[in-house]
Amino acid sequence: MDRLEHIFAMQRALNDEVIKRRNLQDIPDEDWIKMQTLAMMSEMAELLDEVNFKWWKNPKPIDPDRVREELVDILHFFVSMCLRAGMDAGELYRRYLDKNQENFDRQRGLSVKKGYDVAEME
Numbered sequence: 564m565d566r567l568e569h570i571f572a573m574q575r576a577l578n579d580e581v582i583k584r585r586n587l588q589d590i591p592d593e594d595w596i597k598m599q600t601l602a603m604m605s606e607m608a609e610l611l612d613e614v615n616f617k618w619w620k621n622p623k624p625i626d627p628d629r630v631r632e633e634l635v636d637i638l639h640f641f642v643s644m645c646l647r648a649g650m651d652a653g654e655l656y657r658r659y660l661d662k663n664q665e666n667f668d669r670q671r672g673l674s675v676k677k678g679y680d681v682a683e684m685e
Contacts, residue, residue, distance in 0.1 A: 567652040574642040595647050603640035609633050 582588055610633035615622040645655055672680035
């Protein structure tokens with residue numbers, strides 16, 4: 564089992580535990596993903612608080628450990644949504660590779676999708 568597969572397995576176990584303990588078996592997938600999205604947005608707001616995004620406030624020293632902790636919290640909810648959407652680690656990896664290639668193609672003006680070619684800006 565590779566690391567990503569291990570993360571997915573651990574998240575599946577946590578999801579199963581939470582669903583059982585909190586009696587959440589009857590929540591439809593669509594609602595579950597909405598709830599997970601809101602939770603992830605909350606974690607992203609916590610991440611923003613760690614990196615001095617408020618230009619109207621005096622900055623505080625950034626705690627790299629807290630930043631990393633918030634990123635892991637975000638990953639928990641992201642992987643949970645992947646699982647709920649029926650995606651395993653292998654599919655996420657394959658889709659990431661495809662999208663990464665498309666993103667490179669867009670930056671290089673090689674994509675069929677318009678609006679990314681740097682030459683068009685000139």
